[in-house]
Amino acid sequence: MALAVSLGDPAGIGPECIVEAWTKRNEEQLPPFFVVHGADVLAAAAAALGKSLAIRRIDDPGECETVFATALPVLGSQDAPYRPGQPDRTGADLALASLTDATAHARAGTADGVVTCPIAKAQLAEVGFTQPGQTEFLADQCGLTHEDVVMMLAGPSLRTVPLTIHVALADVPRHLSSDLIVRRARIVAAALQRDFGLAEPRIAMTGLNPHAGEQGRFGDEEARIIIPAIERLQNEGITVTGPHPADALFAPHERAGYDAALCMYHDQALIPIKALDFDSGVNVTLGLPIVRTSPDHGTAFGIAGKRVARAFATIAAIRMAGECAARRSAA
Structure with a gap:
């Protein structure tokens, strides 16, 4: 079978990154994928990049593997004008x-997984998109609560998970609880085994405060919330260490000691992954019954259509989705 790729906002860099990924499919050894809708957008994006691109409309995902070697398969007829930078x-x-529709194919088993290109939430809200983001959309489509899925950022150097995401920094402490940490750490540990092939995953937990609270001098969340959660997880047989001071956890010699870092808030997790793996970071949704990845960047309207966008993260997302799907299939 093959992966389903959603177009993302056609005014962003998603279409040109998809085009670039297909043109590099052999050298990057990418698994077969088909794009859902947007054949005209993709053709126009290829023309804007000066690339010769063969596009083949398919009627069934099963045609993808045969078509993929010589043309970019596109399933579905919906389209729009290509206006880069003008959502x-x-x-x-x-x-x-x-x-x-890409998500529906993954759920139905007619695709091995879904790779989602970047969307513009403000524009989508105008057409009925009510979720905070694509992660929550996938959870809803799969019949899960938003608490049942976890966003992990994964790159060649590091994997991080923010335990709170789009929350004001001042509100983070009241959103944290031992139950939240335990619930999400369980999901991460299970996904590292199932999707990443790690038989005994090692998880490092950051503290919330400077120096991980320094025994209560800089805050008591470590003692009240984080340490009890770590102890519960360890009692369940999950390998968890911490709480670690976040300013030291991402040094090279420290990264060798864990497979994923669970962080207390958005920037604590995203700053290191973007500093280390900006061009190849992948957003992976853990806890879903389907495989879902996405490039770890936004629509980048400001550079869309200007031949400067780089497709490394899209390529990495397609490759990672294929690897995860293969492990699930082999299990």
Whole structure:
């Protein structure tokens, strides 16, 4: 079979990154994938990049593997004008249709997984998108609560998980609880085994405060919330260490000692992954019954269509989705 790729906002860099990924499919040894909707957008994006691109419309995902060697397979007929850098309602309609239908194929088993290109949430909200982001959308589509799924950022050097995401920094302490940490750490440990092939995953937990609280001098969340959660997880047989001071946890010699770092808030997790693996970072949704990855960047409207966007993260997301799907299939 093959992976389903959603187009993302057609005014962003998603279409050109998809084009670039397909043109480099052999040298990057990418698994077969098909794009859901947007054949005209992709053709226009290829022309803007000066690339010769063969596009083949397919009627069934099963055709993808045969077509993929010589043409970019596109399933579905919805389309929009290609206006890089100019997001509009028509493009948002296309982005939502592509995301919805690509997810449906993964859920139905007619695709091995879904790779989602970047969306513009403000534009999607105008056409009925009510979730905070694509991670929550995938959870809803799979019949899960938002607490049942976890966002992990993965690159060649590091994997990180933010335990709180789009929360004001001042509000982070009240959102943290031992139950939240335990629930998400369990999901991470299970996914590292199932999707990443790690028989005994090692998890490092950051502290919330400077120096991990320094025995209560700089805050008591470590003693009240984080340490009890770590002890519960260790009693369940999960290898967890911490709480570690976040300013030291991402040094090279420290990274060798764990497989994923669970961080207390958004920037604590995203700053190191973007500093180390900006061009190859992948957003992986853990806890889903389907495989889902996404390049760890936004729509980048400001550079769309200008021949400067780099497709490394899209290529990495496609490759990682294929690897995860293969491990699930072999299990």
